[in-house]
Amino acid sequence: MFLVDVILSGLILGGIYALIAMGLSLQYGVARIMNLAYGEFTIAASFLAYVMFTVAGVSPILALAVAMPASFALNWAIYRVLMTPLVKRAKSPGALEVDSILATFGLLFVVQGILLMIFGGSYVSYSYLAVPVQIIGSTVALNRLLAAGLAVAIALALTLFLMRTRIGTAIRAVSVNPAAAPLVGIDTTAYAAFAFGLGGALVAASGVLVSMFFTFNAAMGVVFTMKALIVVIMGGVGNIFGALIAGLILGLAESLTAAFLDGGLTLAVNFALFLAILLIRPTGLFGKAAR
Amino acid sequence: MTAKDWIVPLAILAAAVVLAPLPLVAGSYWMALLVNVLMYAVLATAWALFSGPTHYVSLATAAFFGLGAYTMAFLGEKLPLALVYPVAALIGAVIATIVGLSTLRLSGVYFVIFTFGLAELVRQVVTWAEAKYGGTVGRFVFIDVTQQGIYWMLLGMLVLVLLTGFLVQRSRLGWALKAIGEDETVARHAGIDTTVSKVAVFVISATFMTVVGAIMAPRWTYIDPSIAFNPIISFQVLIMALLGGAARLYGPILGVVPLAILFEILQANFPNSFSILLGLAFLVIVYFVPSGIVGLIDQGRDVLGRAGRRRAHPAE
Numbered sequence: 001m002f003l004v005d006v007i008l009s010g011l012i013l014g015g016i017y018a019l020i021a022m023g024l025s026l027q028y029g030v031a032r033i034m035n036l037a038y039g040e041f042t043i044a045a046s047f048l049a050y051v052m053f054t055v056a057g058v059s060p061i062l063a064l065a066v067a068m069p070a071s072f073a074l075n076w077a078i079y080r081v082l083m084t085p086l087v088k089r090a091k092s093p094g095a096l097e098v099d100s101i102l103a104t105f106g107l108l109f110v111v112q113g114i115l116l117m118i119f120g121g122s123y124v125s126y127s128y129l130a131v132p133v134q135i136i137g138s139t140v141a142l143n144r145l146l147a148a149g150l151a152v153a154i155a156l157a158l159t160l161f162l163m164r165t166r167i168g169t170a171i172r173a174v175s176v177n178p179a180a181a182p183l184v185g186i187d188t189t190a191y192a193a194f195a196f197g198l199g200g201a202l203v204a205a206s207g208v209l210v211s212m213f214f215t216f217n218a219a220m221g222v223v224f225t226m227k228a229l230i231v232v233i234m235g236g237v238g239n240i241f242g243a244l245i246a247g248l249i250l251g252l253a254e255s256l257t258a259a260f261l262d263g264g265l266t267l268a269v270n271f272a273l274f275l276a277i278l279l280i281r282p283t284g285l286f287g288k289a290a291r
Numbered sequence: 292m293t294a295k296d297w298i299v300p301l302a303i304l305a306a307a308v309v310l311a312p313l314p315l316v317a318g319s320y321w322m323a324l325l326v327n328v329l330m331y332a333v334l335a336t337a338w339a340l341f342s343g344p345t346h347y348v349s350l351a352t353a354a355f356f357g358l359g360a361y362t363m364a365f366l367g368e369k370l371p372l373a374l375v376y377p378v379a380a381l382i383g384a385v386i387a388t389i390v391g392l393s394t395l396r397l398s399g400v401y402f403v404i405f406t407f408g409l410a411e412l413v414r415q416v417v418t419w420a421e422a423k424y425g426g427t428v429g430r431f432v433f434i435d436v437t438q439q440g441i442y443w444m445l446l447g448m449l450v451l452v453l454l455t456g457f458l459v460q461r462s463r464l465g466w467a468l469k470a471i472g473e474d475e476t477v478a479r480h481a482g483i484d485t486t487v488s489k490v491a492v493f494v495i496s497a498t499f500m501t502v503v504g505a506i507m508a509p510r511w512t513y514i515d516p517s518i519a520f521n522p523i524i525s526f527q528v529l530i531m532a533l534l535g536g537a538a539r540l541y542g543p544i545l546g547v548v549p550l551a552i553l554f555e556i557l558q559a560n561f562p563n564s565f566s567i568l569l570g571l572a573f574l575v576i577v578y579f580v581p582s583g584i585v586g587l588i589d590q591g592r593d594v595l596g597r598a599g600r601r602r603a604h605p606a607e
Contacts, residue, residue: 109570
């Protein structure tokens with residue numbers, strides 16, 4: 001049953017990758033901000049959950065209720081204060097992309113520096129729901145299963161929200177054509193800020209869930225940013241369902257590499273897969289022709 | 292070339308002649324700082340050679356720099372030293388050609404992310420290969436090159452990269468790059484072979500970066516992938532070139548000198564909050580000096596020029 005083990009752990013990992021990537025997909029797909037500090041916010045949320053669990057004994061599930069609104073507000077403010085001037089001064093979408101990359105680069109170092117100052121560079125982890133569970137003859141840790149399950153649930157809820165509600169429809173309109181959306185009475189800036197904040201809430205959720213079973217340190221944010229980027233570009237920018245599939249593919253690729261090639265190569269395979277997709281299908285697996 | 296055209300190359304050479312004897316008087320602290328400034332001056336100028344006119348923001352500096360450093364680490368004791376540098380240049384050029392040809396379809400944010408991913412990929416592969424086949428992740432570089440020697444080689448590289456930049460700017464290739472930066476589709480329709488132009492200059496730029504890596508390797512005596520392929524190198528080069536202004540040949544140097552000194556001071560005095568300060572410096576530059584010091588100089592000149600004209604024609 002070795003293969004089942006590998007595939008199952010790959011799928012669980014993939015579900016979590018998908019969750020990590022969804023926030024970025026919203027931030028880049030709707031607000032048009034390529035947030036390179038994204039992974040730092042994941043780690044920040046992980047540390048928040050870690051502190052709440054070890055100091056106050058608060059369960060990570062409850063930590064979600066604190067981390068998600070806080071991160072929503074923070075990211076909304078970041079868009080309003082830091083990104084709006086860039087949006088206003090940008091002469092073309094290309095110029096905004098470059099400017100936002102540069103600005104969030106700066107942000108990356110600031111957030112990482114703050115985390116390093118508070119927590120130092122050492123690895124931390126805590127034990128929550130680390131109980132083995134049997135599924136089709138293979139053993140999985142309950143915390144991983146829970147995280148993957150929540151990831152899928154959040155993805156479905158988000159898809160429903162975007163597809164079925166008025167706000168969701170407006171967000172999609174801004175994503176499709178930010179120039180035409182105001183013509184039908186949509187306040188583009190407000191919705192972009194909302195989407196950016198919503199992306200922030202998702203990144204906090206992923207950070208908290210990841211912290212349940214993952215050993216992390218303050219300098220690891222960039223790994224999450226890269227994984228999120230890989231998944232977003234693979235799944236198609238702004239495509240939540242695409243992100244879910246792409247996340248699963250990435251998780252499978254990683255666990256297969258670790259099982260059949262070499263554990264030390266998983267990150268390299270990550271990047272190789274990413275570079276290959278950029279080169280062959282820059283618009284993603286489900287993307288339409290280039291914009 | 293007319294007499295006026297000789298001014299720039301002659302000024303570059305004259306500046307180099309003035310700077311060359313510095314190691315004879317400077318103490319070891321100042322030498323370390325000077326070497327640092329020169330290293331970033333070459334890297335940032337080389338970066339701007341490609342990214343300045345085309346507006347393709349590359350984060351692959353660390354990839355080529357590390358490639359050069361590792362070439363030195365592997366071949367430094369096996370080949371005569373004078374041969375290692377050309378070999379490093381050749382390796383850099385070959386890799387840059389492959390990368391350049393494969394990234395042609397990408398532009399904007401995809402190019403930035405690709406180059407970032409490339410540097411990370413190379414780092415991961417080297418780490419893995421070293422751990423698997425080398426036994427250790429790090430590697431010692433015992434090569435007898437003095438601090439002065441490194442300084443002079445870097446100074447020579449700076450002269451070379453500036454002269455190259457000068458020649459490229461004046462050539463058809465330079466105009467082709469500017470056209471690509473303005474609008475790539477239009478450039479293609481105007482009959483410019485955008486592929487050849489972009490790859491050619493990307494390769495020139497990357498070759499300089501690789502050689503700088505090879506020159507710098509002996510200074511550390513110990514290198515590992517996280518030193519040689521440190522992404523901070525890419526960021527610092529980018530932010531320095533941006534502060535100076537990538538539109539002019541001398542622009543990046545204007546950014547390198549103040550920032551290299553600032554980072555040195557910050558790192559010495561606030562090692563724990565260095566990353567925060569680096570990030571804040573980055574944000575300040577992006578928000579307040581978007582077209583760099585060169586842009587400020589041009590603005591100042593415009594204002595002065597207008598004021599001068601107004602004084603000359605009081606009736607207007």
